[in-house]
Amino acid sequence: MIKADILNILRSKSTVLTFKEILIASGEKRPDLLRRRLNYYVQQGELYSIRRGLYAKNKNYDRLELATKILIPAYVSFETVLAEAGVIFQYYKTIFVATYKTREIECDGQPYSFRQIKDDILMNPAGVENKGNYLAATKERAFLDVLYLNKGYYCDNLSALDFEKVNKLLPIYNNKRMVQKVKQYFEKFQEEL
Structure with missing residues (x-):
């Protein structure tokens, strides 16, 4: 998953995304690699981790x-x-x-x-x-x-x-x-x- 993929995912209408939804949308074949990348985006402030397996674009999610x-x-x-x-x-x-x-x-x-x-x-x-x-x-x-x-x-x-x-x-x-x-x-x- 590259930076463009995460930006496309963030453009979706959903304010909350499950790990499974991101996995399907990204087309990533290796879930472990996707988890590491999602953790990186959380650390960079581009994603907000609500709880395990649930992510939001920011803290203003529905x-x-x-x-x-x-x-x-x-x-x-x-x-x-x-x-x-x-x-x-x-x-x-x-x-x-x-x-x-x-x-x-x-x-x-x-x-x-x-x-x-x-x-x-x-x-x-x-x-x-x-x-x-x-x-x-x-x-x-x-x-x-x-x-x-x-x-x-x-x-x-x-x-x-x-x-x-x-x-x-x-x-x-x-x-x-x-x-x-x-x-x-x-x-x-x-x-x-």
Whole structure:
């Protein structure tokens, strides 16, 4: 990998790059040599090493993009999406991510909470949007993800949800308890109108 290769990689739209992405983009055949070169670019200040195997162009990388590259496959969901959509009013510094295993990680002072969801739910693209450099659940999908993992959950603003979309996404989870819970939330929403 020569200097021009790293500059081409840095021109990509991604703010966070995995070692594997750089390996493929560079065409380098020897991973050990690429690691040494990446370490050199980190020392020269041309790359920023976030954690092992994850690099950024600089310290101003997209934290949500990083969240979906620490564990793959993954998408931003749960309280992160619900708070942004105004469904809950509680502020969380933590970024919540749906993935294949549960783990808590702090990276560059930013806490990340990875929550395990069954593979058939995780891999279903319904209600998951491409935000450019990362995937994120719609507010309806995030609502259902939260209900899937929590038996009792309080939502501050149910009017922010489209219950028609919620009901369309509900079969993904194949869960009778969730059907009852969504029905209760919908009844509560109707009472508030």
